[in-house]
Amino acid sequence: MPTLTIDNQTVIVAEGGSVLDAAIALGIVVPHYCYHPALGAVGACRQCAVTILEGSQKGLKMACLIPAEDDMQVSTCEEEAVAFRAQVGEWLMTNHPHDCPVCDEGGECQLQEMTIGAGHGIRRYRGNKRTYLNQDLGPFVAQEMNRCIQCYRCVRTYKDYCGGEDFGVMGSQQRVFFGRFKDGPLESDFSGNLIDFCPTGVFTDRTNRFRTRSWDLQQAPSICPHCSLGCSILPGGRYQELQRVRAGGNRLTNDSFICDRARFGSDWNNHPKRPREARISGEKVEFPYALELLEERLEKLVEEYGGETLRLLGSPRASFEANLLLKKLAEKYGAPAPYYDAHPRRAFAARMAASIPSGQLASLKQLRESDLILLVGVDPLAEAPVLALALRQAARAGARIVALDPRPLELPCDFEHHPLTQESLLRGLSAPEENELLESLRQQLETSQRPVLVGGGELLGGEGLRLLLHFSESCCGSHDCLIFPVLHGPNSFGGGILGATGDSNRNLIEDLENGNVRALICVETDPAIEHSEPGRMQLALSRLELLAVFDHLPTNTVATADIFLPTRTIYECAGTFINNEGRMQAFDPVLEPGIPIVVTGSGGHPPRQFETTPPGSAPRSAVHLLQWLLKDRNDLFGLRRQIIKELPCLRDLDRLAAGDNGRRIADCGDTLEESRTEIWAQEGELQVLPITARYGSDLYSRWSQSLTSRFEEPSVWIHPVEAAERGFVNGQKVVLRTVVGHFHLPLVFKAKMARGRLIVPCLPGTPLEVFTPGGLSLPCKIYSEVDNA
Amino acid sequence: MSIWRDIKGTIEPFWITLRNMFRPVVTVEYPEVRTELAPRYRGRLILTRDPDGQERCVACYLCSAACPVDCISMQATEAEDGRRYAAWFRINFSRCIFCGLCTEACPTMAIQVTGFFEMANRNPLETVWEKEELLVDHCGQEPDYNFYHHAGIGVAAARGENPGEDKPVDVKDLMP
Numbered sequence: 016m017p018t019l020t021i022d023n024q025t026v027i028v029a030e031g032g033s034v035l036d037a038a039i040a041l042g043i044v045v046p047h048y049c050y051h052p053a054l055g056a057v058g059a060c061r062q063c064a065v066t067i068l069e070g071s072q073k074g075l076k077m078a079c080l081i082p083a084e085d086d087m088q089v090s091t092c093e094e095e096a097v098a099f100r101a102q103v104g105e106w107l108m109t110n111h112p113h114d115c116p117v118c119d120e121g122g123e124c125q126l127q128e129m130t131i132g133a134g135h136g137i138r139r140y141r142g143n144k145r146t147y148l149n150q151d152l153g154p155f156v157a158q159e160m161n162r163c164i165q166c167y168r169c170v171r172t173y174k175d176y177c178g179g180e181d182f183g184v185m186g187s188q189q190r191v192f193f194g195r196f197k198d199g200p201l202e203s204d205f206s207g208n209l210i211d212f213c214p215t216g217v218f219t220d221r222t223n224r225f226r227t228r229s230w231d232l233q234q235a236p237s238i239c240p241h242c243s244l245g246c247s248i249l250p251g252g253r254y255q256e257l258q259r260v261r262a263g264g265n266r267l268t269n270d271s272f273i274c275d276r277a278r279f280g281s282d283w284n285n286h287p288k289r290p291r292e293a294r295i296s297g298e299k300v301e302f303p304y305a306l307e308l309l310e311e312r313l314e315k316l317v318e319e320y321g322g323e324t325l326r327l328l329g330s331p332r333a334s335f336e337a338n339l340l341l342k343k344l345a346e347k348y349g350a351p352a353p354y355y356d357a358h359p360r361r362a363f364a365a366r367m368a369a370s371i372p373s374g375q376l377a378s379l380k381q382l383r384e385s386d387l388i389l390l391v392g393v394d395p396l397a398e399a400p401v402l403a404l405a406l407r408q409a410a411r412a413g414a415r416i417v418a419l420d421p422r423p424l425e426l427p428c429d430f431e432h433h434p435l436t437q438e439s440l441l442r443g444l445s446a447p448e449e450n451e452l453l454e455s456l457r458q459q460l461e462t463s464q465r466p467v468l469v470g471g472g473e474l475l476g477g478e479g480l481r482l483l484l485h486f487s488e489s490c491c492g493s494h495d496c497l498i499f500p501v502l503h504g505p506n507s508f509g510g511g512i513l514g515a516t517g518d519s520n521r522n523l524i525e526d527l528e529n530g531n532v533r534a535l536i537c538v539e540t541d542p543a544i545e546h547s548e549p550g551r552m553q554l555a556l557s558r559l560e561l562l563a564v565f566d567h568l569p570t571n572t573v574a575t576a577d578i579f580l581p582t583r584t585i586y587e588c589a590g591t592f593i594n595n596e597g598r599m600q601a602f603d604p605v606l607e608p609g610i611p612i613v614v615t616g617s618g619g620h621p622p623r624q625f626e627t628t629p630p631g632s633a634p635r636s637a638v639h640l641l642q643w644l645l646k647d648r649n650d651l652f653g654l655r656r657q658i659i660k661e662l663p664c665l666r667d668l669d670r671l672a673a674g675d676n677g678r679r680i681a682d683c684g685d686t687l688e689e690s691r692t693e694i695w696a697q698e699g700e701l702q703v704l705p706i707t708a709r710y711g712s713d714l715y716s717r718w719s720q721s722l723t724s725r726f727e728e729p730s731v732w733i734h735p736v737e738a739a740e741r742g743f744v745n746g747q748k749v750v751l752r753t754v755v756g757h758f759h760l761p762l763v764f765k766a767k768m769a770r771g772r773l774i775v776p777c778l779p780g781t782p783l784e785v786f787t788p789g790g791l792s793l794p795c796k797i798y799s800e801v802d803n804a
Numbered sequence: 805m806s807i808w809r810d811i812k813g814t815i816e817p818f819w820i821t822l823r824n825m826f827r828p829v830v831t832v833e834y835p836e837v838r839t840e841l842a843p844r845y846r847g848r849l850i851l852t853r854d855p856d857g858q859e860r861c862v863a864c865y866l867c868s869a870a871c872p873v874d875c876i877s878m879q880a881t882e883a884e885d886g887r888r889y890a891a892w893f894r895i896n897f898s899r900c901i902f903c904g905l906c907t908e909a910c911p912t913m914a915i916q917v918t919g920f921f922e923m924a925n926r927n928p929l930e931t932v933w934e935k936e937e938l939l940v941d942h943c944g945q946e947p948d949y950n951f952y953h954h955a956g957i958g959v960a961a962a963r964g965e966n967p968g969e970d971k972p973v974d975v976k977d978l979m980p
Contacts, residue, residue, distance in 0.1 A: 112956025116864035116911040117888045144956060146964040148972045161956045161963075185975050192975035225880040225888050228865040254879075613879070620892040620934050 019087035021065075028083045035063055035078035038091065045091055046100060046129035048107075048166040048214045050079040053271045054176060060166045061103050062133060066093035075099060097134060104133030110145040111215075112161045120216030123229035126164060129214070145189055153200025154724045155279050156209055157221040160192060164215060169193050172212040176272070178407045178427025179203030193217070200724075203427070204400050204709065207278035211262055211271070222279050222721045223259040227251070235603035236263055236674030238592050239277040240332060240585050241715055242399045243472075243502035244379065245594025246273050247674070250281060250586055254621075256611035257284040257586050267380045267676050268598065274400030275725070276709070276716055283718035284584050285611050288569035291634055294579040301632065302580060306643055309563050309578045313348060313644075316534050316561065322349025324533040326523060329355040329513070330540030331365070331504025332714065333637055334590025335599070336654055338506065338513055339661075340641035341538055347645060354523055355510025357542035357552075361503045361789045362514060363477030363691060368500035368595065369511030370687035371484060373664075373680055376596045377467045377497035383408040385497075387463035389456060390418040391483055392440055393471030396425060397707040399501045399595075402469070403427055415463075417456060419443075420474070421769035422706055423732065434769040437474050437704060437792055438695040444475075444482035447489065460490040469499045472507070473707060473789045478691050502595045503789065504713075509593035512662070512683055524548065527555035534561035538637050539582060541570035544714065547790045550755065565637050568718055581634035583608050588636035589651055591671060593680065599668055600677035608633045696792060698771055703731070703753055703795040705786035708776035712788060717779040729781040730763045731797075732774040738764060743799065751775070752796040755785050759800065773797065846904045847921040849895055851914055851935065852944035856960065859939065860914035860951065863890035867906035867915050875899035876906060878935075887952070887959045893935035897923050912951035916944040 018027045021038050028037045033056060038045045048060040056079035063078040069088035072081060075095055090096070108130060115121045147160035170193060173179040181202045186192045195201070201209075209218040232251035239246045239260075247263030260281045262273040283289075293305035317325060327345050329338040341353045356362035382388065382405045395403035403426055406416055410428035417431045418424050419440055424432055433452060435443065447453040460466045470483040480500055487496040502508060524546065526532045535556070541564075546552040556562055556572065564576035567584045586605045593599050612621045635643075642649070649657060655669045667678035696702050710716055710725040731751050733743065743749065745764040750757055751773065760775070760783075768774060773795060777786045832839045841847075854860045863880030881891040906915050923931060943949075952960035953967060964971040 114955040116862050143970045146969050146972045190973040
């Protein structure tokens with residue numbers, strides 16, 4: 016690790032670090048634009064000039080391009096370098112428009128800061144400014160090319176890092192332009208990163224256009240709730256409205272990048288129908304009254320019929336603390352251990368993932384550094400988009416990527432796709448030595464240096480993950496073969512840890528149906544949407560004597576609950592999530608709960624009267640509500656200390672701080688012995704597989720109005736050969752008959768998907784919302800509309 | 805001694821009154837008579853319009869950031885033509901200290917001080933002024949300045965048609 020001196024201050028930088036890294040570590044401001052820690056240096060902007068006094072290359076140099084050396088002497092304040100930087104700053108500003116007041120970047124603009132830092136203040140150039148015509152880049156990103164300083168960061172972000180293909184640099188000389196060849200929405204699922212990475216206001220957030228300035232935002236480090244990866248994010252809001260989400264900077268997980276679902280799918284928090292008042296049988300009441308009534312009714316029920324008749328349902332959406340308190344509530348009332356996912360197969364997958372020894376779990380960072388990645392039953396762009404980015408970084412560094420999946424996978428990198436059906440995948444994993452493909456892959460995994468197996472919990476289920484774990488053990492040669500399970504929700508893994516000790520063979524829906532259960536408490540979950548058979552669940556719920564729901568989303572179950580208590584969202588309270596790699600990460604509250612001013616003032620002036628609601632009537636967090644029921648007076652820190660006593664594998668929980676890199680759990684115990692018999696369909700039968708759509712399948716994007724433009728049209732996908740055998744043509748309207756109903760859908764040909772299967776993406780607000788991803792494929796029949804008639 | 809002091813104390817005020825009765829009057833009979841204010845007197849704030857009659861305020865939030873007593877709040881929004889303006893703009897004059905820092909921060913000359921100061925009333929809520937009350941239909945100072953002619957975005961004129969701008973470049977042109 017080289018030790019060098021900059022402006023008479025000595026600093027040690029990591030191997031391979033540059034002089035600019037060293038200066039940043041010391042807090043010395045050297046203006047720069049094209050350099051970014053995640054993208055590296057290209058030396059394009061010429062802004063970071065410093066003078067090297069002692070070293071192998073002496074004189075005026077670009078700090079981002081000069082590797083730090085031992086005993087180097089660097090000065091940032093030599094007259095020549097200062098004049099050079101001021102001159103470059105002035106050049107870069109010759110065409111920059113005078114529009115900071117109407118630019119959303121103003122206040123957090125690197126160009127503003129660095130221009131002043133470079134020493135340029137007063138414009139001397141009197142010539143005309145260059146102008147551009149802007150492009151319409153869709154609903155997420157707004158472009159204003161006049162502001163561009165040609166640092167090339169956007170192309171390096173969008174094309175090089177994120178693998179987008181519809182954006183690039185055009186033109187020559189003074190006409191250099193960054194955009195698409197034609198107007199149109201950006202196709203990449205990571206287009207929002209342009210907003211973070213542009214050092215000035217060329218690319219700004221269209222969903223948050225003109226709404227706020229950075230200095231007015233309330234911000235706090237948080238964790239993205241959209242998938243199981245637990246990317247660090249920095250949400251910001253104002254006037255009780257969550258307004259934007261930016262990427263956080265956890266180098267071990269998402270490394271400054273997030274997907275568009277995370278960035279633009281946060282307005283569910285401000286949903287106009289979000290339930291904010293406690294209700295008893297649909298009537299609005301004060302929340303202490305509802306809480307007291309709930310306690311009274313629970314006690315009466317337990318006294319009369321025993322705790323066996325009470326069931327509790329936690330959720331991968333709820334914080335780890337809330338899920339743990341639910342377990343304590345079950346103990347208090349003598350009820351069976353809670354469920355942590357309404358979907359039994361997903362819950363089993365989470366339990367299985369949580370039982371993988373923590374040393375065998377890969378992190379996203381390890382995935383980026385891997386040399387052979389085998390994706391088994393996982394569609395990264397739909398289930399965990401930032402995983403696709405990590406795969407691309409591995410591929411750029413020379414890794415080979417092999418995918419076994421029935422879906423027509425798309426990835427932002429080169430990969431080998433074997434479209435196997437879900438059943439043949441599971442069958443292959445159960446006897447890999449008989450499968451030629453898996454056997455050859457096993458040999459390759461053995462010989463590679465840092466292999467990672469990525470397993471999708473949705474397609475494989477717990478049984479598949481268990482088989483995958485055995486498969487990985489069989490190909491451990493001299494090194495570990497790491498596993499990266501992809502789960503359903505931000506706290507699925509945490510639910511898996513808590514659920515591991517419970518009796519896993521219980522079946523919630525059957526208990527509900529045969530009347531063994533009289534009361535159900537759902538914490539931040541809607542079983543009528545999330546269970547594998549939503550229709551059946553809805554019917555079963557209607558037979559309950561007492562259905563108590565704690566939630567913040569406007570689901571149907573909230574409307575039909577006997578006792579409903581509103582909860583705070585993750586942007587309004589603190590807590591912990593455990594992501595799919597077993598990393599505990601804390602999040603902090605961003606806003607106080609309340610109706611956004613834009614709603615109370617209906618877009619105009621906020622109302623002028625004083626508060627009409629009594630203080631303290633705002634929603635409480637699920638943790639607070641459960642603590643009230645348990646008469647537990649610990650604060651969050653005390654609660655975490657208590658958790659550590661009970662679950663020693665979470666021993667670092669009390670050292671977590673929001674915005675840090677999180678801490679991995681230690682081994683929680685032995686690998687789960689649980690196994691479950693699944694009846695896998697035979698090849699040759701036509702089956703339909705419901706899958707997660709890229710937008711809309713998770714509950715948060717379902718209620719994000721800004722994402723609706725990215726929702727797909729409902730359709731059923733088929734392999735062209737399969738279609739030809741049945742005489743169907745592309746785009747034809749067909750009738751799909753399944754056990755959950757029949758659907759009139761257009762047929763879409765997908766050449767890269769598995770044969771013998773139909774695929775339907777689960778989309779909210781369409782007839783396809785009755786399907787829930789995460790199950791096995793269902794038997795079906797398909798007819799053309801004419802035949803059906 | 806004290807009796808002489810008391811007598812003096814009784815007579816002296818009469819003497820002062822008598823003496824001042826013949827001096828010129830300095831008191832102004834407000835409100836019948838108005839005094840002349842200093843030319844840079846800082847009274848009530850207004851939101852002015854640009855020479856085209858459009859609102860000058862672009863709701864950039866700089867005045868609210870500069871305000872030392874946080875009496876300005878607003879919400880920016882976008883018009884159909886891309887013009888940024890304030891959806892609502894509120895000044896709480898019961899909090900305002902008339903320091904004029906907002907007018908110094910304003911990049912578009914929209915918020916300006918005037919010589920008007922008669923805003924006292926008995927209802928505190930009436931000292932909170934909304935945009936409709938703040939907006940005037942003249943340019944105030946700097947009558948020729950139109951921010952959108954210098955901003956380089958195509959709102960007041962098409963892109964490239966404002967003073968000091970070249971026509972938009974043809975990005976597909978490869979000529980040297």
